[in-house]
Amino acid sequence: MRKALVAGNWKMHGRIEQNKLLLDGLLTQLSGLPEADIDVVICPPLVYLAQIEALIKGSSVALGSQDVSRFSSDGAHTGESSAEMLADLGVRYVIVGHSERRSEHDETDDQVATKVVNALALELTPIVCVGETLEQREADQVADVISRQLKGAISSLRRSEAERLVIAYEPVWAIGTGKTATPEQAQEVHAFIRQYLTSVFDEELSQGVTLLYGGSVNSTNAAVLFEQVDIDGGLIGGASLKSDEFTAICRAAALSTING
Numbered sequence: 001m002r003k004a005l006v007a008g009n010w011k012m013h014g015r016i017e018q019n020k021l022l023l024d025g026l027l028t029q030l031s032g033l034p035e036a037d038i039d040v041v042i043c044p045p046l047v048y049l050a051q052i053e054a055l056i057k058g059s060s061v062a063l064g065s066q067d068v069s070r071f072s073s074d075g076a077h078t079g080e081s082s083a084e085m086l087a088d089l090g091v092r093y094v095i096v097g098h099s100e101r102r103s104e105h106d107e108t109d110d111q112v113a114t115k116v117v118n119a120l121a122l123e124l125t126p127i128v129c130v131g132e133t134l135e136q137r138e139a140d141q142v143a144d145v146i147s148r149q150l151k152g153a154i155s156s157l158r159r160s161e162a163e164r165l166v167i168a169y170e171p172v173w174a175i176g177t178g179k180t181a182t183p184e185q186a187q188e189v190h191a192f193i194r195q196y197l198t199s200v201f202d203e204e205l206s207q208g209v210t211l212l213y214g215g216s217v218n219s220t221n222a223a224v225l226f227e228q229v230d231i232d233g234g235l236i237g238g239a240s241l242k243s244d245e246f247t248a249i250c251r252a253a254a255l256s257t258i259n260g
């Protein structure tokens with residue numbers, strides 16, 4: 001059975017005091033969730049990783065980074081943080097290829113692929129993001145875009161590496177807009193991603209990879225999204241900044257795991 005996962009991507013939000021209040025509330029609320037086999041990950045801005053690592057110590061919440069350098073060796077790379085540095089700090093998950101990195105930093109599929117390899121080499125779990133823009137959806141290019149992004153990012157991995165991936169489908173038009181994909185739209189793309197994994201690797205691998213949906217997930221729509229057969233959890237932006245919202249989303253993931 002696949003493990004459910006809910007990851008909170010704080011993006012460029014947070015301050016030391018505010019982070020502490022958010023985490024205090026979150027850890028208290030999460031401890032009241034039904035027992036279920038789900039992973040909860042918090043991805044704060046890089047500068048707060050050490051603070052959050054200290055706050056979550058001893059809890060079941062894992063630490064994630066919003067990015068990783070494409071450079072793997074120490075050197076003259078101003079502003080970069082390597083997978084080895086992230087692992088050194090206690091990071092276990094790394095978001096790779098988020099659409100905001102692709103659009104604001106011109107990140108290419110090749111760079112995404114290198115980051116995935118760097119993360120895997122340090123035993124970090126890459127959360128590889130894919131998703132189409134509204135124009136691409138309206139031009140009926142969803143399958144082309146998703147397969148191109150997946151091909152670029154993961155098709156050259158060995159099977160033993162690919163089975164350690166998490167893939168997040170985030171339609172760009174649904175990110176931070178309040179416009180969630182319908183459960184049917186999201187499920188259709190998730191099923192497509194599984195088919196793609198089957199075609200490159202095999203059915204067993206494809207059925208084992210955790211797939212997340214991201215894009216305006218909140219406490220109201222989470223349950224119906226997570227009920228979809230190929231959606232195993234969420235990559236949560238705005239709603240991860242409120243402990244009650246994020247806990248409700250984690251609850252929805254836990255219940256969907258318990259109810260099968």
Ligand SMILES: O=C[C@H](O)COP(=O)(O)O
Nearest residue numbers: 009175176215216237238
């Ligand atoms: O990484 C998270 C996603 O970009 C979703 O963000 P959002 O929940 O604010 O729409």
